Amino acid sequence: MSEGANVTEQRHLTPVLTKRWLSPNSWTLATYEQLEGYTALRKALAAHPDQLIQLIKDSGLRGRGGAGFPAGMKWGFIPQNDSKPHYLVINADEGEPGTCKDVPLMMADPHSLIEGIVITAYAIRANYAAIYVRGEVIHCIRRLHAAVREAYRAGYLGRNILGSGFDLEVVVHAGAGAYICGEETALLDSLEGRRGQPRLKPPFPATAGLYAAPTVVNNVETIATVPYIVNGGSDWFRSMGTEKSPGPKIYSLSGHVEKPGQYEAPLGITLRELLDMAGGMKDGIPLKFWTPGGSSTPLFTADHLDVPLDFEGAAAEGSMLGTTALMIFNETVSVPWAVMKWTEFYKHESCGKCTPCREGTYWLEQILHRMLRGEGTPEDVETMLDVCDNILGRSFCALGDGATSPITSAIKYFRHEFLELCEKNSGGVPAPALAGAQG
Structure with missing residues (x-):
């Protein structure tokens, strides 16, 4: 890693999204509350919903599920005073080959997702939220169910949350293992009990989503980021990452690296820096090709080691940031x-x-x-x-x-x-x- 990269690491690589992951019993409500858990919710419930939408817009938070659409803008599309119920749906159907960030997040810190759900639902005036989880990850589903039960018992879910007058019901729904249900409209069809197939758009989910009502569909990592923005503010969030792609991101490294796993870093970090964090190429065999965001993103080669891994940097070189699933292949692979x-x-x-x-x-x-x-x-x-x-x-x-x-x-x-x-x-x-x- 270069001298400049070392400075970047010292200044910005303080864990945000993953800061609780190594704490004892990090998935429990007791541990979460000891480490600032649900403080953002109290702050959010004291604000007006429109203020929260504006905060997320100002922060520049972009969807972490692959497309990178601005989250605050998506929330703002929800029509108000339309006499229809509003819904929040969490896309936890992590099926992109190489992607393994949402399941570890839900396993290690499920309450960060639940707190983000309550804040988001309050902002978009939704009283019902569904977490659509990939059916194969039964261990993750059980942990989510346990966390939701804890949140209900503590008064963070249900009726009159923390005395605010806001009601929210949350359900955990297990999918049946179809990759297509990661596409938001196919996911909605599956939630409604139909075969998971994409819908014709328009209309978009913001106006005709779940049960033909206004719906926000966001990725797990996107919603789990929301409590940190509420507590830290938009300027703090923008102090990490780049101007157009602000904030921290969880990068999933797999394949021929010495230490595969999840690496949190500000958007705009390079593979060269991430490889340095991961101990380099396995057995010292040189890099041949890699994916910046899962198998559905165009390949990069060893010539792209210094491409900034943010939405603009990857696109400028002919690929996509996607889900930041970096599959690393050495020279032995055809x-x-x-x-x-x-x-x-x-x-x-x-x-x-x-x-x-x-x-x-x-x-x-x-x-x-x-x-x-x-x-x-x-x-x-x-x-x-x-x-x-x-x-x-x-x-x-x-x-x-x-x-x-x-x-x-x-x-x-x-x-x-x-x-x-x-x-x-x-x-x-x-x-x-x-x-x-x-x-």
Whole structure:
């Protein structure tokens, strides 16, 4: 890490979102209250809801679920005095390959999410909130249920919260393991008891969401950040990160690093700095390629070590910040093999509602399988690009777009690997690079 990066680390890498994670019994109400828990709620309930919306707007908090949409603006879209019930839905259906920040947060500090939910619901005038959790993480679901029960007993949920006159009911809903339900409108359909499929937009959830009523859908990390902003203020929050991407962020490092895990840092940190924090590349084998925000974001290479990992920095280099799921691959990995595994995932998880995604992911998987069996031709590379072009921007939701990202970016930076695979394996001999990746 450079001298300047060291200064940054000393000045800004004080834990905010993760500060309670290593405390004994950090998931309990007793520990949470000892460490400033629910102090922000008392402060928020003493303010006017519109003041809270303006505070979040001023802070510049952007959605941590992938899209980076300004949270305060989303809250402000909710119509008021419309005689309809308002709903808050927490997207905890963490299914993006490589993403592992929300589940650890809910396991270690569930009350930060619950406090953020109450504050957010108060701000948007919602009296009902649902936490939609990925069904496979049963341990996390149990911990959330326990935390919600504690909050009800302590008067932080239910009727007349802390004597404010504000009522809020919170339910924890377990999904059934569909990646598509991470898309906000498919999640809402699933909550309503229907098959999880994306809805046509407009109308948007802000005006016609859950049960056709105004709804805010936010990611776990986004809502868990809210209490810290209420206590610290917008200027304090903006002292971290960058001008357009302020605040701290949880980065998930996995793959070929010495110490994989969750690393909290201000937005705008680089992979070079994060690798330094994570002990460097595993066994000293050099970096080959990596994802800045999960498999649905275009790949980066070793040439992108110093790209600022904020919403603008990643976009300027042709990718997306996404969920800050950094999957790190060293030089032993075959790029076509990795892309094939991701494509298998997207083909399996496509809901089938729209033709470009349903058919396109199927044929992309078939082509990649053929190439990796040694039966591909150089023309297959152009065919894949053509299929991706017919999916991108033409599918019903972002799943289709995300499925094209690893393929198009891999061909952009590693076209030679796809061509070599076709040339070397014209006789059906397994590729050494593939064998190494699988081994």
